[in-house]
Amino acid sequence: MCYRRNMQVKIYGLRGCCFGIANMILVKRMRETLYSSLLLQEISFFDGETVGDLTSRLGSDCQQVSRVIGNDLNLIMRNVLQGTGALIYLLILSWPLGLCTLVICSSLAAIMTVYGMYQKKTAKLIQEYAASANEVAQETFSLMRTVRVYGTEKQELKRYNHWLDKLAEVSLRQSAAYGVWNLTFNTLYHATQIIAVLVGGMYILAGHITAEKLTKFILYSEWLIYSTWWVGDNVSSLMQSVGASEKVFQLMDLLPSDQFISEGMALQKLQGHIEFVNVSFQYLSREMVPVLQHINLSIHPGEVVAIVGLSGSGKSTMVNLLLRLYEPTNGQILIDGVPLNELDIKWLRVKIGYVGQEPKLFRMDISSNIKYGCTRNIKQEDVEWAAKLAYAHDFITLLPNGYNTLVDDDLLSGGQKQRIAIARAILRDPTILILDEATSALDAESEHNVKGVLRSVRSDLSSRRTVIVIAHRLSTIQAADRIVVMDGGQIAEMGSHNELLHKNGLYARLTRRQTDAVV
Template sequence: MDLRVVVSACGLCVLFDLLLSSLLLTQGFSRGLVPPGLAEMSGLVLALWGCSWLRSSMLIGACLGVMCNRQDGPRRISRSAPAALLVAMVMVTFAVAALLALTEVDSLKNQAWEMGLISWTCISSVGLVLMWRLLGDARDTVRNMNIYKVRQEQRARGAESQRSREPEEQRARGAEKEPEETNSGATLGRLLCYCRKDSGLLTVATLFCEAFIPFFYGVAIDSIVKHQSMELFSRPVLILAALAVASSLAMGVRGGVFTLVFARLNLRLRNHLFRTLMKQEIGFFDKNHTGDLLSRLSADVTQVSDLVSQNLNIFLRSAVKASGFSVFMFRLSWRLSLVSLMGFPFIGLVSQLYGDYYKTLTKEVQSTLAEANRVAEETVSAMRTVRSFANEQGEAESYYSKLLQVFKLNRRQALAYALYMWSSCLSEVALELAVLYYGGHLVVSGQLSSGALISFFIYMLQLGECLESMASVYTGLMQGVGAAEKVFEYLDREPEHSAEQGTEEPDTCSGLVEFRDVTFSYPTRPHTHVLKGVSFTLHPGKVTALVGPSGGGKSSCVSLMENFYLPQSGQVLLDGRPVQSLRHLYLHSKVALVGQEPVLFARSVEENISYGLSHVTKENIERAAREANAHDFICSLHQGYATSVGEKGAQLSGGQKQRVAIARALVRNPRVLILDEATSALDAHSEHMVQQALMSVMKERTVLVVAHRLSSVENADHIVVIVDGRVAEQGTHAELMDRRQVYHRLVQRQVLGLEDQDQRPDQKLDQRPDQRPAEGTGRRRRESCDGEAESVPRL
């Protein structure tokens, strides 16, 4: 809401509060409507009138502070909301005490103006809290417009000037968004929406019988003390026995129902989260660690279902009992009920402050624990590398440091819990003493029977236990809500580039692929263009090779063809249609990729080859395996095609995994086949046999080969050389060799074994054979260049 509107509303509220409070005060005293016995209470009534000036002073001061400091004022007002709530609760408590004091003097019917002042004090105190929150949430529209104009001017000055000012803009946006916090009640309500189908079971779980038990205790005591009759005493005792049996049965039913309902919540929440993750763009997985995602999917979801189910069960039981107890307490004595209820808001305020603080700590614990899980997951998955560098101790210390951060947060949680329990117990004892004292006064004055006082005190004690139980489980409930908010962060995330947004599904596909002036940068490095105006064409039935130095943009072209990312400008077309406009399943049924490092799943060989296909025959699987030269080694496994390949294909060699991956691509019979270093892990014999097999299936397909070995590209129909994100040259092998430019130099370096030419400028490409390095040395140099991480230029 606009700041000026809120300040104006506060001014009107202040004026109306002062006028109405003064009117009620003056009318009560000036017209002789106050009995003579009330004269001694005039100071109490004047104090109620003084509360209006206190409320007005607070609102006026808050408005002045916000108007003088429009940037940080609302944020500071929002932070001081608990203090304003405390003041309002003190005023309401004082008004209730004044009401009880006035009832001791005369009937309430003769104190209409004083009752009006008391009622208005309670109403205006609530209004104070509401106006305080509005001030905290207010926004300065004029300031926002100025910020918008500044941002527009910054965009017009150019990208470099804009980047230099981005940190300031981010701080401004952070300052504006800081007051907006997640509502715990809304999060809990959203969790319960997942249980909507089980609402009937949850209704059964609200049945209770315990609220009637203390009432019949009082009836039984009165039958002995007042009536001294065993006949009257036996009837409430039988009713108590029946209620005890029914209450035990209801408790068992409620526990079973909650266990079942929240087991279904776990199932639905985890399924929804996993499906949401599957819809995210590839850039999302580039930015987020695998350990963090797995922590949300497993630990956080389990914590949500376990903590919420356990604590909500207790919370709901206590809340229902508390409601029933309150009804019976007001039925027995409304005066004692007001006294007992005066202390509950203060206990509730302490619980809210503690819950908010504990929720913040819980989020920090979950984030830190996710960091620890990421370290553990990264270490375990790369155990061979850790062992080869003898860094076990270093990884253990890194993991232990993360655990120490979690422990420090747990220590803060323990301290906060101790302070919270101390304040709750102190408030509870003070409340019991106040009720006992005032209740004794009512019994002595004949306004309440002794049995009713005992029943009321039992109700109050059990109500205190219910509230204490609700407060204690509130901690666990907020912990579950904190974990749920982290889960909902992913559930609410819309992918920046959804794979499901394409709708076109042509009847035919020839396999013509075009790159038209494509410029691209990765989401993790938006200001670094890895492709700059790239244009080339892949023709059906032709083999096109992408070559160039490492980091030149070859794999980025493959990612764009697979629709993993969107280019910043330009288009990638399949048969004249942008790949992002094609239906997801259609695109990947026509375009198949065999990557440099194939990923196999912990399933059988047959399931890996047919991965993603719902209906495929055994004959087609074997045919694809034969074409990839994988059938013979698969049959030699102890269970043939039913053999499990282990986690990430650990039971197979690198060459075997690569051939299974090629078979997985060929079984789809794609129109476009992408081989990104597809034969890099094979020995010379296997590579030759696979290439011979691929030659027969390449004739009617569009094939893109990304390779460094000369043997993989020299027979290609067309070669595209990419250097620093641009197409340096393209043509056939013979044409490019005749030009003696980039491609010629790359070939010469591989033939001569001079991959380190860039580091040795004194060595020329036309040096004599006797100046070449030794055979072993050259082989080692070539082998060291097989990894993508090397920065030396290769094919």
């Protein structure tokens, strides 16, 4: 007897170990697949999703699925086998009594199915509300300085409590449903015992079975009922996990962006000739609001072109289309005469250096941030060369660990981050250099230095670059070969600084306003 018990313990332990390993492999692969699927989506996908929701899917939702393999399937398999064995033995002992028990178990299974579907629905709502609460918390913590300055702590707490109340409401209904399920089980369980004793007693009096068989029947029917209950409990938990992970599987099934699955061509040498041919664009979320309308613009290799205009005139959108973060609604963009969507986008992005208005640095050392995205072999001397060109070398050497200093939000000012981003773009030795408000966070001296970078780019005949500069500070772009003035998603004016001043149009008006503001 002891030997059998020891063998059972070993088998259960081995099964639990196997399910635990399978669970670990499943969750790891699931997170890898989900993360990979999200990375390969269009930028417009991230416009419609919140960071808190996506991180919640990667975290808690994937972990919820681990219960399926690690616990639920394990116990369901065990109890199904035990219940099946008990049912077969009951039918052998007395098939009429066995059928009565089977009817009760079938009723229990039907209720269990309804309860499991309800659990699936509530689990999906719980995960959605939890993700919304996480999004509020993440947004509040990331903007804590703004919250503190405006004194909106109570307002943020109210926003967070709104989702907690919804979460509590669904959890309360879930607990009530579990109570009904438990009551139903206990009722049917005691009904089985009563039926077994009453019917079994009549069978004993009639001489169909013995008292010993009835005792065995009661014990095995109890085993069958409890196995059914455990299966029901684990199936409801399984449905809960399925409901929670439904969104995860939907995200995993998303097809990658066409940019990553289509095979584009790579030109033998990129000249940097850019053409916008009748380009129009509007965002999917605002289809009735045109952002760009019939843009026709040709930028020659090695030319420095500045794009200026009022906020919302479509300047940054033109850059986003050139980087192929979005696709034009109408028209097309040509690079060296080849449509942008026919080029290998990975190859093209290696040839483009980009500095955004609000550069984001990764939580790694400064040297790694400057080297980020470079596919060729980079030496430390190259990193320092790029930093010097971006006028970042001096302040980097004054940091505690120099180029090995870990980047922290409070460590660097906005202007210092921007200069590191400029160094990152220069290090790529790009054929096309895009500066989208790259001087917005710089002081007067740093802005003067960046102008020096632009002058050096223009004078370097060995590596002529096509440069696109977007700027609100018009003093930054006066030396550009051409200035394109945007207004309402269209090109209003085009020409050199002096030509546009003589036209006395929108550019001249903007220039006068900035001059008056300085005075």
